[in-house]
C-alpha cells in the first residue's frame with residue numbers, strides 16, 4: 101500500500117470530507133495560506149477558498165464558540181487550536197457549552213464538530229507549548245477524545261470524527277506528523293471507540309497512547325530479541341473507551357504496563373489502571389498494574405531535561421523487562 | 429534627553445540586533461533546540477519604551493522578547509546561556525528563548541502564550557498600588573494579542589482601578605500569517621483604548637525617540653495615579669514569524685521596503701546629523717555591541733548543561 105505521513109493522512113481526510121460534504125469547513129489560526137503551524141492544512145486554502153478554510157484572529161475561545169454555534173445550526177466544522185496548551189483558552193466554550201448543550205436541551209440538538217490540536221513535547225518548545233492535556237477533556241461527559249498514533253489511524257479516525265454527531269477533541273502529536281505509514285487512498289472510517297492490538301504477545305500487555313504507541317512498539321521489538329513477547333494495545337479513542345481488548349489482553353498476559361506522555365498524577369493511566377482493577381482481569385493479574393508516564397512537572401526547555409521528562413523507548417524497555425521478569 | 433542617554437539607546441539597539449543575528453547563526457549551526465522569534469527591525473520599540481522607565485520599574489515581555497530583555501538591562505551572558513539552555517542561564521536552562529525572565533532586574537518574563545502577560549499586568553499593578561510602591565509595570569504584547577479575551581479583561585480592570593500599567597502594543601502588522609487588515613475591523617489598535625477609558629496613541633515604532641516620548645507620557649500618568657495607557661508602536665518584523673515560517677503571506681517588496689526604514693540606521697543618522705556622534709564613534713559602538721554578544725555566546729557555549737538529578741527542582745517552592 102502507498103505510504104504517506106501522518107500529516108498527509110490528516111490532510112487527505114480533511115480534503116475528502118470537504119469534497120464529500122459541503123457542510124464541512126476548517127477554522128483556526130493560520131490554517132489558510134500558512135497551511136497551519138504544522139502544515140496539516142497546507143494547500144486546502146487554495147483548493148477550497150477562504151470561505152471554507154477560515155483564518156481567525158488569535159482568539160481560541162472565539163474559535164471554540166464558532167464551531168459550537170455552527171455545529172448547532174447545521175454545519176460540520178473542524179476547528180484547529182495551534183497547540184494543545186491553548187485549549188485552556190478555548191475550554192469554556194468546549195467544556196461548559198459544547199459538551200453539555202445536547203444534554204441540557206434534552207437531546208434536542210447535535211453538535212457535530214471536531215477540534216483538532218497537537219499535543220506533546222520533544223520539539224524544544226518548552227513549558228507552554230508541550231503539554232499533553234487529554235485527560236482534562238476525558239473528564240468531561242459529552243466530549244469524545246481521540247488520539248491517533250499512526251497515519252492509518254489518523255485518516256480513518258479523523259473521517260469518523262467528522263461524521264460523528266458529537267463534539268470530538270482530536271489530539272495529534274507533533275512528533276508523529278512526519279511519520280510515514282500505509283494509508284489507503286480512498287476514504288475509510290475507523291469507528292470511534294475501537295481499541296486495537298498493535299502487536300500481539302503473551303508475556304506482558306502494554307497499553308499506550310499517541311506517540312507512546314510508537315515507542316512501545318520499538319520497545320517490544322527490542323524485548324522480542326530477548327525472548328519477551330509484549331502485546332501492545334492502543335485505545336485510539338480515550339473516551340468513550342473500548343475496554344474489551346485491553347481487559348482481554350490483560351487476562352491473557354497477567355501483567356500490564358500503561359504508558360503515556362501526560363503527567364502521571366491525574367493522567368489517563370490512572371483511569372485505565374482502575375478500570376483493569378475493577379474488571380474480570382483482576383483475578384488474572386500476576387503483578388501490580390504499573391504506570392510509566394510523564395514526570396509531574398512542566399516540560400523543560402533544555403534538550404536533555406526535556407528528553408528525561410517523559411517516557412522514552414529505553415524506559416519502556418526497562419520497565420517492561422522488570423515486569424515481565426517478575427521483579428515488580 | 430541628553431547625549432549620553434541617546435548614545436546608550438543606540439548601543440542597546442545594536443546589542444539587540446547583534447544578539448538576534450548571532451541567535452540566528454547558532455540556530456543555523458544546529459546549536460539551538462526548538463524555535464525562536466526574532467525582533468530584528470523592531471528594536472526602536474523595545475528600546476524606546478524601556479528608556480522611559482526607571483531601573484526599578486517592571487516589564488512583562490512576549491515570545492518576541494530578546495529586545496525587551498536586553499533593553500531592561502539583562503546580563504548578556506546569563507541571557508545567552510538561557511537561550512542555549514545552560515545551567516548558568518537566567519532560568520537554569522528550563523525556560524529557553526521564549527521564557528527568559530529576570531525578576532530581580534524587573535523583567536517578569538517573556539511569555540509563550542500570546543496575550544498571557546496582559547492580565548498579569550493587572551495583578552502587578554494592583555500589587556504596586558496595594559504596597560504603595562512608586563513603580564510602574566510596562567506590559568508588551570503584539571497586535572495579535574489584542575484580539576484575545578484577556579486583552580479586554582485586562583485593560584478594563586487596569587482602567588477601573590487606575591492601576592500603574594503601561595500597555596505597549598508592538599504592532600508589527602502580522603500575527604504569524606494574519607495581517608492586521610484581516611484581523612481588525614478598525615484602523616488603529618490604540619482606538620480601543622477609548623472603550624476602556626484610557627488614553628491611546630499610535631506612534632512610529634521605528635522612531636525610538638517618538639516611542640520614548642509617548643511611553644514617557646504614559647509612565648507619568650501611571651506614576652501619578654491617573655491610571656493605565658495604551659501605546660501602539662507601529663513597526664515591522666523583518667524575519668519570518670519563527671524559524672518555521674516560509675513568509676508566503678507577504679511580498680519580498682514589502683519586506684524590503686521596511687528594511688529601508690531600519691530604526692537603528694535612522695537613529696544613527698540622526699545622531700550623526702545632530703553632531704552627537706561621529707561616523708567613527710558610531711562604528712565603534714556597533715562593533716562593541718557585536719563583541720559583547722560574541723563574548724556572551726562564548727560564555728554560554730562553555731557553560732555546563734543543567735544537572736539531570738536536578739530535573740524536578742523548581743516545580744514547587
Ligand SMILES: Cc1ncc(C[n+]2csc(CCOP(=O)(O)OP(=O)(O)O)c2C)c(N)n1
Nearest residue numbers: 186492540541542570571572573602603604
Ligand atoms: C494563545 C496563543 N495562541 C496562539 C499562539 C501561537 N502563536 C505564537 S506567536 C503568534 C502570533 C502572535 O502575533 P502578535 O501578537 O502580533 O506578536 P508577533 O509574533 O507579531 O510579535 C501565535 C499565533 C500562542 N503562542 N498563544
Ligand SMILES: [Mg+2]
Nearest residue numbers: 570571602603
Ligand atoms: Mg504581530
